[in-house]
Amino acid sequence: MTTKTTRTAQLGLFPVGRVEVPVLPAINATTVVFPDTTSLTPLDRDSLSRQGRDPYENFYYGGVGTPTTEAFGQAVAKLEGGTHAVLAPSGQSALVATLSALLKQGDHVLVVDTVTYTTRWYLDQCLAASGVTVTYYPPEVTDLEPFLRPNTRVVFMESPGSMTFEVQDVPALCKTAARHGITTVLDNTWAASRYFEPFEKGADVSVLSLTKYHAGPAGVSMGAVVTRQERLHATIKNQAALLGLHVNPDACARAMLALATLDLRLNQQERTTEHVLRSLTGLSGLGALFHPSLPGAPGHALWRRDFMGANSLVTLVFEGLDRAAVHARVDRFRVVRIGYGWGGMLSLATLFEVNAWRTVSGIAARGMGLRLYLGLEDPADLVADLRQALEGR
Template sequence: MTDNDGYLPLPKGFTTIAIHEAQDPEQWSHHEIVTPITMTSTFKQDEPGVFKYQYGRIGNPTREVLEKVIAKMECAKYGACFSSGLGAITTVIGLLENGDHMICMDDVYGGTNRLFLQIATKFGIEVTFADGDVDSFERQIKPNTKMIFVESPTNPTMRLCDIKAITSMAKRYKVMFVIDNTFLTPYYQRPLLLGADVVMHSLTKYMNGHSDIIMGALVTNDDKLGEKIYFLQKAMGVVPSPFDCSQVLRSLKTLALRLKKHQANSLVLAKYLETHPKIERVLHPGLPSHPQHELAKRQSSGHSGMFSVYLKGDLETSKKFLKSLKYFALGGSLGGAESLIALSTKMTHTSVPKDQRDKLGITDNLIRISVGIEDVEDLIADMKYALDQI
């Protein structure tokens, strides 16, 4: 076990899994080194009801390889891919029934908030929000509570949940614990090993990392949940294309390499911004100034390129700053090779009620930053120039 700056050790064999898991060339007719893209909607059956693959929505060889790789990376028995991150969360809703109650962390991606409040509630699912502290979740528990859903770190205020503590509490009440692990990926955080029941990813982000596909995934070690997830994948049809699956398989081979660069760049940039007179506050779990820095080290192996800052100013200040950037593109995604930047109040969290945004600190001067893998000196110079304009 090697030192990792006080964090948990990095997972061993991670890139070997990405390159070799379920990808033996001899299983393919032409012994391809790269998993073939099986672009077909249906498959020929040996006789009625006798087949290896039946229909593209139900199963596809390219998708199956990707699901096995992601499951192995998360130390999971079951993995299923979906046509988007929200498609994966929609499937999570499918694990519940009319009359069930779920507790969601109050600080989550705006699309998640919208899905739960405006869609899930229409199907008779009761949704309440709680602070990320374990006690706040426990206070919300009811006899019909069936699920707790969190992000850690959160989008965009970079708060952390104590995964082990929430797991312990959820198990006492026999409540399913689901965590969105998009920001850290299984390279930096493995929630199933900390006790979570289901882990969700927006593969669109770091797992793919090239800003060219949209996809999601769910993994679990629970046999019953695994069977339910596969059934819902088939029954709801929220499946990705084989081509997109191939793109993610390609990207996972460099995930560890990319994340190390994302992490290094984000720390250098965050440290620079902490000293800048026009920055009010930097929110980065990898910095000692983050109030949950020690928790980050206890439950993760590092941090990605994601962090947020508060500018000294108002909405007009933020707009002027964002317009002055050259390398940081104004865009509502994250995790790509290219650096992106977002104003959450006007972009990713517009569907979250303003009073809830204000309570969470998602204000017009909060800037979310996705640091790419460019040369960090250029990124610092870009930030310096834009800050000089305000």
């Protein structure tokens, strides 16, 4: 049995006639020509959601997919532990396709309070306006029963949570939801198809922003919705098609090249993160440090129980420093760059106001937070840069 690293490295193998090539080709087509009318695939929901044994099998209209997009979707589904994948142009559009497919006017959705701010904006500005009731619950909740309503249709989780990485008891939440016939959706982007097995832990649907670790080094924006259930796949695939959320074959070909190095990158970044966390201990002015691997971190025991590692996002909260002082320190970075996003080769710093987007939970620390994404630079260079910037050395 080969390791996951080996299997990941070989995901890009693609059949061309009787042979295979190791690099996914970008097959671009809007028109597909059939040999006769009997072989003309009908334009219906079944055809749209069908996944064949090979990437050519269900190629019938380029506007809804080509062998390139099919092969990449199958690769992502396999990595995530699912059997079906719907691709979308971004993580946000994958989320929109999922929730708009599963919820309608009059329904109720339960959402963890630590979801990323873009998810919250969609829920509050779009989904709620369409007549769906949105209720947020604290990330430490393990019993959903008090929050459920007769019209609850979906539980939406993000674990670890955004910015401060609270870990949820996903198996317990999914077990409760399953008893009531409620669909569970997990934003599993943090785990990068490596650190957490969503379907083994009970989730029905996994939503991924492939823009992060999966395809970040390729500079590609893309998302995916993965499941093991044909019914859910068909429903979400149909919604994605109705919304026109199609992906470009060239982007998939580029993303596959990045995907093949995913495990190697994560291995290096885990080592870097361990080194940086040790080096940050005792840093002057540091009020709190957040990473699920740290003893005492919110949900640390759940992380040890359910996860197989941790990614390279780290958050620092400053103590006794005003906004101007924090900005002055961050502006001294030379190796770490300032910018949004994460998952690529460059280490990045993003500032945020602690507890800014939450409504029913919060952390004790106050003030400015600094989220660090640790990329592929030399760990010693990163530590030296962090110390000179944050301590004024």
